[in-house]
């Protein structure tokens with residue numbers, strides 16, 4: 001059985017994951033409109049993954065006798081002035097998500113809920129990967145700058161990150 005404190009903390013994380021899914025969906029749609037197929041495919045995939053992260057938490061909470069709260073859908077506000085701005089937001093968002101997972105893990109220790117602590121280790125590993133991917137992409141974008149040819153190649157390159165190659 002989940003304590004109220006744990007349920008509330010999980011609900012907070014459910015919202016973080018749901019918001020992430022919306023933010024990446026907005027990025028995917030923007031890139032699609034701009035004609036960047038690779039970036040858009042990558043962002044759509046990220047959005048689906050975040051929804052899966054949210055669902056995993058919902059199902060876990062309910063399975064443990066909790067009552068998961070499904071949050072409202074947000075309308076993301078993005079800075080799409082450049083690709084650098086876009087991918088900086090992606091990176092910073094993932095860093096924020098990692099902090100949020102860390103706080104949740106910390107609460108499970110305070111509450112001595114070792115089952116939830118164990119369950120959350122998957123998220124801890126996932127965040128290491130997601131931050132690394134976001135950092136790699138941002139590094140590439142920093143190298144390219146505003147070079148049109150470079151952006152074209154970068155867009156192609158992004159297909160490998162989304163498994164669409």
Ligand code: OFO
Pocket residue numbers: 017020049050053094097123126127130
């Ligand atoms: Fe990339 O955020 Fe979920 O965990």
